[in-house]
Amino acid sequence: MIGESGVGKRTFARLLAQALLCKGAKDEEHKPCGECRDCRRFLSRTHPDALFPAPLAKEKTIKIDALRQMIDTLSRHSLEGGRRVVVIENAEKMTPQAQNCLLKTLEDGAAETYFLLTCDVESALLPTIRSRCRCVRVQPWEAGRIEQALLKRGIPADRAKALSAYCEGSLGRALQMQEDASYWQARETVKRSFLSARGTASLPAAAQALKDQKDNGDRLLDILEQEIRALLHAETLNDSDRADDFPSAWQSAPPASLRRILEAILTARQWKNANVGWAALSEGLMQTISEETKTWQV
Ligand SMILES: [Zn+2]
Incomplete structure (x- = not known):
């Protein structure tokens, strides 16, 4: 998922990951249900088949060690015997070594394993990674929709109007500016x-x-x-x-x-x-x- 900072890539990736693991709703359209055991565990970050490789403590980049941990977990059987989802937020934070390590895993193509990467600028990822991913562009929001979202969050009308005009289509940025x-x-x-x-x-x-x-x-x-x-x-x-x-x-x-x-x-x-x-x-x-x-x- 590619798009400017704050447009909702992470929300989208998490929702998709949760939908992939959800077993509550009968049809795909109504997933994630938000209520089944898988959804609840996903939301509390305790789902054993949802992996979130991220920078390790005190590190700014996602280094190869974080990827190795993930690969080690993937090499074992799925704990729930079904799908597994790997969400890498801010994938541009992966060092080139980490990206190469990920590349091997993508090439091996473990069955029923989904990789969701979010990234502000796609050129920060190796071309070899990009060519193995399906790129989904998350578009900036229209000012009117941002204004509505801000009003719903209790932000006063004149402030919501100003923020929606200046945040360049990014709800995340609007909220940051408000704070x-x-x-x-x-x-x-x-x-x-x-x-x-x-x-x-x-x-x-x-x-x-x-x-x-x-x-x-x-x-x-x-x-x-x-x-x-x-x-x-x-x-x-x-x-x-x-x-x-x-x-x-x-x-x-x-x-x-x-x-x-x-x-x-x-x-x-x-x-x-x-x-x-x-x-x-x-x-x-x-x-x-x-x-x-x-x-x-x-
Ligand atoms: Zn569910």
């Missing part, structure tokens, strides 16, 4: 600085807001870019009900002007990579934005 107080602080800073630009008079206050933000620079640029892209997107969709807390004057920004600002953000990033100081860089960006906004803000 992250520093993200909301950074958004506030972006609003008080870059997005408050109105001609030269606004520059000192903006510079003040950005003064101590050097270490936070990348994040501020990311958020600003997200905001501008969301505006451009709303423009093409003719979406007039952006109910979040975006400064309202920006709603009338012409797309050409927004694109010039995006270019300026890109330049600012290049400067940052070339070690141009944050003060000079943020001032330059502010200057461009205030010149742009002057042309359409009253």
